[in-house]
Structure formats: C-alpha cells, structure tokens
Amino acid sequence: MEVNKLKEVKLFLGPQHPGMHGNYSVHMYVDGDIIKKARPMPGMLHRGFEKLMERKLWMSNMAIIPRICVIEPDINEMVYAMGVEALAGVEVPEKATWIRMMILEMARVATHLFALGGIGGPTGLYTSMYWAVAERDLILDLFEKLTGARVYHIFIVPGGVRKDLPEGFKTQLGTYLESLEKKLPEYQELLLKHPIIHTRSKDNILLPAEVVHELGVTGIGMRSATGKAYDLRKVKPYAFYDQVEFEVPTATYSDALTRIHLKFQEIQQSIRILKQIIEKMPDEGPVKAPIGTGNALKLRVPAGMVYTAVESTRGEYGYFIVSNGKEKPYRIAVRGASYPQGLLGIERYLPGHRIDDAPLWMDTMGVCSPEIDR
Amino acid sequence: MMNSMNNLKEQLKAHYKIAAFEEPTKMQLAFNVEPDKTLDVLAYLKSIGYGQLSLLTCIDWIEIEEFQLVYILFNWDNGIHLLVRTSIDRNNPKFRTIEHIYPGVKYYERDVHEFFGVEFEGNEDSYKHLFLELWEADCPLKKDFDPLEFSTNRYGNRKYETNFPRKVGGE
Numbered sequence: 260m261e262v263n264k265l266k267e268v269k270l271f272l273g274p275q276h277p278g279m280h281g282n283y284s285v286h287m288y289v290d291g292d293i294i295k296k297a298r299p300m301p302g303m304l305h306r307g308f309e310k311l312m313e314r315k316l317w318m319s320n321m322a323i324i325p326r327i328c329v330i331e332p333d334i335n336e337m338v339y340a341m342g343v344e345a346l347a348g349v350e351v352p353e354k355a356t357w358i359r360m361m362i363l364e365m366a367r368v369a370t371h372l373f374a375l376g377g378i379g380g381p382t383g384l385y386t387s388m389y390w391a392v393a394e395r396d397l398i399l400d401l402f403e404k405l406t407g408a409r410v411y412h413i414f415i416v417p418g419g420v421r422k423d424l425p426e427g428f429k430t431q432l433g434t435y436l437e438s439l440e441k442k443l444p445e446y447q448e449l450l451l452k453h454p455i456i457h458t459r460s461k462d463n464i465l466l467p468a469e470v471v472h473e474l475g476v477t478g479i480g481m482r483s484a485t486g487k488a489y490d491l492r493k494v495k496p497y498a499f500y501d502q503v504e505f506e507v508p509t510a511t512y513s514d515a516l517t518r519i520h521l522k523f524q525e526i527q528q529s530i531r532i533l534k535q536i537i538e539k540m541p542d543e544g545p546v547k548a549p550i551g552t553g554n555a556l557k558l559r560v561p562a563g564m565v566y567t568a569v570e571s572t573r574g575e576y577g578y579f580i581v582s583n584g585k586e587k588p589y590r591i592a593v594r595g596a597s598y599p600q601g602l603l604g605i606e607r608y609l610p611g612h613r614i615d616d617a618p619l620w621m622d623t624m625g626v627c628s629p630e631i632d633r
Numbered sequence: 634m635m636n637s638m639n640n641l642k643e644q645l646k647a648h649y650k651i652a653a654f655e656e657p658t659k660m661q662l663a664f665n666v667e668p669d670k671t672l673d674v675l676a677y678l679k680s681i682g683y684g685q686l687s688l689l690t691c692i693d694w695i696e697i698e699e700f701q702l703v704y705i706l707f708n709w710d711n712g713i714h715l716l717v718r719t720s721i722d723r724n725n726p727k728f729r730t731i732e733h734i735y736p737g738v739k740y741y742e743r744d745v746h747e748f749f750g751v752e753f754e755g756n757e758d759s760y761k762h763l764f765l766e767l768w769e770a771d772c773p774l775k776k777d778f779d780p781l782e783f784s785t786n787r788y789g790n791r792k793y794e795t796n797f798p799r800k801v802g803g804e
Contacts, residue, residue: 302764309748310773310780345658475685475737487709495660495712565657566705566714568687575685579705581692592690594705602740632764 266290272617274303280377280621281329281628285605289614297609297617299602304632312591317343317417317558320588325411327593328630330373333366334571335578336415341497341567342580343417346560349550355419357540360498361432362405362414363569364529364536368439369398370572371522371529374622375450378519381618382459387450394442397435404428417558419547429537436530443527451516451523460515463612464620467513470608474599478574479521480624486511491570503535515623525572559586571596573625595630602631637711638662644681649674663716668728671719675704676734682708683715686731689741691749695776698723700751704731721751730755748774 270287273279282303288296308327312320324339325332337359344351351359376391378384399409404425406412414421450456466476468484481489488507492500508524510517551558562584568577574596581590595601601624609620641662645651649670655663666674683706692701704717721728730753731738742753743763750772753759762768770787771778 302766305764307773307780310778314780472684473736475687475735477685489709494709495714563657564663564692564703564716566661566688566716567658568707568714575687575707577687577705579688579690579703590690590692592688592703594688598740599737603737 267295270614276618279618280626283601283621283626283628283631285609285617285621287609287614287617292614294610294612294614294617297605299605301602301628301631304629306633308633309591309593312588314587316556316586317560317588318555320591321413321416325413326629327633328571328576328595328627329410330627331366331370331571332411333362333415334569334576336413337363337569338567338576338578339580340415340417341569342565342578343550343560345565345567346563346580346582347417347550348561349418349548351419352545352548354423354541354544355546355548356498357536358420358424358546359415360500360503361533361536361540362402362412362420363498364533365398365401365432367572368526368529368533369395371526372398374572374625375446375519375522377622378450378456378460378619381615381622382455384450384453384455387446390446390449394439397439401428401432401435404431416547418550419545421547423546429540432533433537436533440530443523447523451520456519457516459616459619460519460623462514463616464515464623465513466518466608466624470604471513474604474607476574476599476604476624478571478596478625479518479525480513480600481574482507483510483513483517483521485509491568491575495568497567497569499539502539503532505532515619518623522572557586559584560588568594573597573627576630593630593633595627595633597624597626598631600624601626601628638713641681641713645674648677657716660712661714661716663718665718665720668719668721671702671704671717672729672731672734674717675706675731678706678715678717679734682710683713685709686735686738686741687714689738689745691745691751691774693723693749693774693776694720695723700726700749702728702745702751726751728753730759732756748772750775 267288267290270289272287273284274282284300286298286300287294324335327335372391372395376388379388403409406414466480466484471481471484486509488509490507493507505528508521560582562582564581566577566579568575576596577594579592583589642654651664657663685707687707688705690703699720700723701718701720706715742756742759745751746759747763770783
C-alpha cells in the first residue's frame with residue numbers, strides 16, 4: 260500500500276529549469292521516468308497586454324506590442340500595422356513593403372537559428388547552441404544597424420516603416436547571407452547528421468495528422484504531418500510574397516527529427532527570399548504613407564473589426580482588432596501561434612513520453628510562452 | 634477565390650438565412666449568427682472545409698449590455714478567414730461549448746471565462762483559473778474593470794524612495 264502511494268510523483272518542469280523555454284511551467288505526474296499526466300501552468304509571464312492596449316493610444320501601443328512574443332517581435336508589429344491599415348484604408352508604399360518582408364525574413368532566420376540551437380540544451384549537444392546563438396547575433400547586429408535596436412525593433416509602423424535603409428545595408432546583408440550559406444553545411448553535419456540528435460529525436464515525439472487537426476496546430480507542425488504547403492505566405496500571400504519564388508518544405512511523417520529538418524530547410528528558403536528581396540527592392544521611393552492627418556498621437560482609426568494574420572516560425576500568428584472610432588483601440592485579441600500545442604497539446608499528448616524528452620517536446624513542437632500568456 | 638466567397642454566401646443564405654455580410658479586408662468574411670443557431674453553423678462550416686479554429690474571443694459592448702463572441706475560422710485550401718459572431722446577454726453570460734466540434738477550443742473557452750466571465754456549459758474545466766492564479770477580483774477584460782483602481786485599492790498609494798546617483802560632472 261505504502262509503495263503504491265509513492266508510485267506516482269509530481270514533478271515540476273519550469274519555470275526555473277534549464278530545460279524549459281521561457282517562463283512556463285508544466286506539472287508532470289510521473290511513474291518511473293514516464294510521464295503519466297501533464298498539466299500546463301501558464302501565467303508566469305502574463306502582463307495583461309490586451310487590457311493595456313485598450314488603455315493606450317493607437318500609436319503608443321507600438322512600444323508594447325513587440326514584447327508579446329519575445330524571440331520574434333517583428334510579427335507583432337506587422338499584424339498590428341496590417342490591421343490598422345485595413346481599417347484605415349491606407350496603401351503601403353512599395354519600398355516599405357519590401358523592407359517589411361526583409362525584416363520578417365531576417366527575423367525568421369534568427370528565430371529558427373535560436374530554436375535549432377535550443378535543441379542543444381535538452382540533448383546535451385551544447386556546441387550547436389553556442390554556434391547558433393553566435394550566428395543569430397550577427398543578424399541582430401544587422402538589425403541594430405537598420406533599426407537601432409537588437410531585439411525589439413519597433414520599425415514596422417502603420418503606414419510603412421520608420422525610416423529608409425541606411426547606406427550600404429543591402430550589401431552588408433548580401434555579404435552576411437553568403438557567409439551564412441557557406442556555414443549551413445557545417446550546421447548540417449553538426450545537427451542533422453549527428454548521432455546524438457538521431458538517437459533522441461528519430462521516431463520520437465510523433466505528431467500525426469489527426470492530432471494536428473484536433474488541436475489546431477499550424478506552421479511547421481502542420482506541414483510536417485500533412486505533407487501540404489499550408490503556409491500563409493502561399494495560401495494567403497501578404498506583403499509581396501506572391502512576387503518572390505520560394506518553396507514550402509513539407510513532410511508526411513512528423514517526428515522530432517523531421518521538424519528539425521524542416522526548420523533547417525526553411526532557413527535555406529528564407530535566404531533565397533532575402534536574396535530576391537535585395538534584387539527587387541527599388542532604390543528610391545517613399546517608405547511611409549501618411550496615416551490620418553495631424554498629430555500621430557491623435558490618430559483615430561475608423562470603426563470596424565478585422566483579423567490579420569501572418570506566418571510566424573510557429574504558425575499562424577494573428578491579431579483581432581476592434582475599433583470604435585476613438586483614439587484608443589476598443590479591443591485587441593492576440594492569437595498566439597503556440598496556443599494549441601502549448602496548452603491542450605501538453606495536456607493530451609505529453610503523457611507517454613519520458614521526462615527527459617519533455618524539454619525536447621517543447622522545443623520541437625514550438626512552444627513560446629510569452630505569446631500564450633500575453 | 635472570389636467564387637468560393639460568393640458560393641459560401643449563397644450557401645449560408647440558403648441554409649441559415651444569413652444575409653448581412655461584411656468584408657473587413659480581402660479574403661475575409663464577417664457575419665452575425667443567432668445564438669441558438671451558432672453551433673449548427675459552426676458544425677456546417679467545419680464540414681465544408683473550415684477545419685481550423687484560429688481564435689475564440691469576446692468583445693464587451695458595455696453600452697448595449699452585450700458580450701459578442703467571435704469565432705475565427707480558417708480554411709487552408711482557399712485561404713478564407715471567417716468571423717462568426719454571436720451576441721449573448723452581458724448580465725447572464727452563458728453559452729454552450731463547441732468542444733465536440735473543435736476540440737482545440739477548450740483552452741480558448743477557459744481564457745474567455747477567465748477574462749470575461751462567460752460560462753461555457755459542457756466544458757468541464759472552463760471554471761478553472763488559467764493565467765490568473767488566486768485572482769479574486771472581477772474579470773479583468775470587462776470594460777468596467779479599472780486596473781488602476783484595483784491596484785490602488787489592493788496595494789494602496791505606495792511611495793517609492795528615489796535616491797538617484799548624481800550626474801557625472803554635476804553638482
């Protein structure tokens with residue numbers, strides 16, 4: 260009897276845990292090293308953004324929205340700007356749209372690199388972490404040159420972008436892309452062909468297509484299981500994604516290794532897109548359209564409601580914006596891309612895995628806690 | 634693409650007598666549904682390809698004492714977003730769960746319950762706290778909840794000592 264009582268142990272994964280991504284917590288009930296029951300515990304990073312945004316001006320919201328998703332802040336600026344432009348009926352200048360795409364793709368490469376490096380933590384292959392984080396830092400350097408900030412850029416604003424490109428930026432980006440392309444085979448050797456990664460991730464952490472549809476998983480999770488190019492950049496092109504050539508990597512068998520592979524291929528595709536952007540971006544032209552008249556802080560957006568979405572590294576990321584014609588938004592709801600897998604996914608499909616696979620589960624499924632908590 | 638949008642409008646008109654549509658932006662359709670028909674409409678939409686529930690959220694229209702529930706659906710094959718809206722009484726906010734149609738809605742319903750106080754009958758976990766552990770005040774996203782007033786009542790007017798270092802080279 261006493262032995263049975265001790266059989267199930269409650270174990271806390273996070274928020275203070277080296278294997279956990281961000282301030283997130285999972286309560287696991289384990290038997291031996293198998294997880295029997297899992298309860299996601301979000302809220303460690305709840306900052307009340309949705310309430311905060313209702314109490315600030317349309318323009319001053321720009322300062323807080325990038326903080327909703329910490330590792331990939333630019334998608335927030337993009338969906339917010341797209342929403343405000345749709346409500347206000349503003350046309351974005353051509354060059355601004357190209358700059359926006361460039362920022363989004365640079366952010367995608369940086370975030371994928373971070374996620375690939377993050378696999379080093381739970382698997383013990385720390386080299387990949389050092390390499391990938393150092394590589395990401397070079398992109399942050401470029402961001403610093405472009406926007407003045409490394410992490411929260413606040414560069415995409417309603418109506419366009421804040422400023423034109425600094426002198427010689429395209430050349431610097433081109434040089435960097437070439438150096439990254441040369442290094443990619445080394446990453447391939449280190450990550451994708453490494454026996455440690457294979458042992459831990461092959462045929463592990465499966466995500467069948469039925470589960471994808473049940474939970475509503477999007478992004479790499481969905482594409483790796485269904486084999487279809489379900490990418491918002493293709494299905495519903497925003498910006499100029501219909502004017503550049505790229506492929507959406509897919510697969511039909513989704514284990515952790517497949518998803519790592521897809522992340523890697525997406526980096527290659529993003530490099531391809533970035534090169535085309537450098538080529539096609541016009542040298543001259545306005546980068547910001549006037550949105551409203553007079554003081555930008557007194558901006559009023561016409562009444563209405565709209566949902567705008569972009570493809571983030573984890574899937575469909577969207578804002579639902581409601582305006583009643585006043586100086587402040589009436590309601591803004593955030594659709595975090597990792598909501599389905601980060602909450603219901605953990606509750607239903609983390610059980611059955613081993614304890615040491617839980618961090619790997621969080622990493623390869625793409626769980627980002629700040630966008631769940633908001 | 635435009636065809637599928639028009640087809641959808643006609644089908645919704647024929648089956649559910651929905652006539653008023655808005656197009657907030659391209660490839661997006663918004664319409665209101667009666668509360669008692671909402672589950673039918675959602676089940677029908679899922680059967681014709683709108684398999685993804687992107688978001689369930691709520692808007693507090695305090696002046697007309699209504700909560701508006703918004704179900705945002707997406708069809709990956711034709712790229713159309715649907716905003717299915719329904720209104721419920723703000724003073725007695727009750728609705729039925731759609732967990733049997735879109736299982737992924739479970740945590741969105743908990744979210745809406747926590748922030749707006751809407752009860753979803755049939756969702757067993759919906760009353761549990763999700764983000765706001767040990768929260769005792771009113772639902773925070775309601776329009777009549779004032780966060781400043783709340784924090785003043787709860788924590789008082791705190792005064793912080795400011796002892797900044799002098800400027801370099803200053804007095």
